[in-house]
Amino acid sequence: MRKILWTSIAVVVLAGAAAGYVHRAAHRNDAAAAAAEAVDISPGPKLLVRSTADGAMGHLAVVSAADPRGPRKTSAVSCNRVYAAAGTAICLRPDGPLATYQIAVLGPHLQELDSYPMVGVPNRARVSADGRLVTWTAFVTGDSYNGGQFSTRVGVLDTRTGDLLVDTLESFALTRDGRPYQAADVNYWGITFARDDTTFYATMSTAGHRYLVRGDLTARTVRTLAENVECPSLSPDGTRIAFKQAVDGDPVKGWRPAVLDLATPHPTTLAETRSVDDQIAWLDDHTVMYALHRDADHADVWSLPADGGGAPALLVPDAESPAHLS
Incomplete structure (x- = not known):
């Protein structure tokens, strides 16, 4: 089953060429491996980010949670998108010179544990709290959630097993x-896992509406919970x-961060007036964090109280794709 599923993906991504690149990716040179050893993503009071600093663009870095604007340890490993938990990271990155991409699973010192060809352009990534499950979203057509002309x-x-549990959520009931x-226009993106490694939440779009959905990996079912919810965390x-929720329900107008208590139907809009096009992460139970771009390449990570009060605060400069490693 596993071989059949991954072979079908490899065929979509230039078949033998992608397989060749995956093989080479699994045998990084010793110098790169040694550089990765300096960065530790095992659980602790620290944040993993993707650097957007000049001279280290795209490289993974770790900062202290107590001093996130302070010194950072930067790895030789680079990714387009990253997330980590329990000493496991998912890294979405280019795969050779053919404008294709791959999914790399990394260990506590960012050493590569496995890699797979990827269909589409990387967009979102998450890891379950125990490090067992990794998930990704890619644009298959289009390159933005803004406007509706895209497919994910x-x-x-x-x-633990190397099994591909989900190849496409469109096969779920x-x-x-x-x-x-x-419906033919159903799209999903932005999975986030519950601690049972079975329940998940994601965004589903159809007929011009975007929903928060709850899914079950074992039963292979999905059901809607609320409208105008994107990239849940x-x-x-x-x-x-x-x-992130679209302003007036229209992504063209931008997005505002919000928090929904699963026991109530009404979300709380947070105190951020800038457009946040990110899968928001949690710094702790009371604080969220997200990236805001200054230009096409450079971004900063900001934090914000999750109760609707307070004000945005710069958390990690020259960074994006944050994950709290505690």
Whole structure:
């Protein structure tokens, strides 16, 4: 089963060429491996980020959670998107010179544990709290959620077995507003996992509407919970979803960060007036963090109280794609 699924993906991504690049990716030179050893992503009071600093663009770095604007350790490993938990990281990165991409699973010292060809252009990445499951979203057509002319593909991998649990969520049974639903325009993106490694949340779009959905990896089912919810992120205590919501329901107008208590139907809009096009992460149970771009290449990570009060604060300059490693 595993071989069949991964072979089907490799065929889509230039077949033998992609397989060749994956083989080479699994045998990085010793110098790069030694450089990676200096950066430790095992659990602790620290943040993993993707650097956007000149001279270290795209490289993974770790900063102290107590002093996130202070010194950082920067690795030789680079990614387009990254996330980590429990000493496991997912790195979405280019795969050779053919404008293709790959999914790399990294260990506590950013050493490569495995890699796979990827369909599409990297966009979102998450890891379950215990490090077992990794997920990614890629644009298959289009390059933005803004405007609606795009198609996405979501995958979920079990890092312990190497099995591809989800190749496309479109194969799951979908219930919308309490009724079974099927449509050719259904898209999913931005998975976040609950601690049971079975329940997940994601965004589903269809017929011009975007929904928060709850899914079950074992039952292979998905059902809608709320509208105008994109790129969800489950809080550490499992009770709330941080997300971006389109202004007036229209992504062309931008997004504002918000938090939804899963026990209530009404979200809390957070105190950020700039447009946040990111899968928001949790710094702790009371604080969220997200990237804001200064230009096409440079970004900073900001933090914000999750209760709707306070004001945005610069957390990590010249960085994006943050993950709290505690």
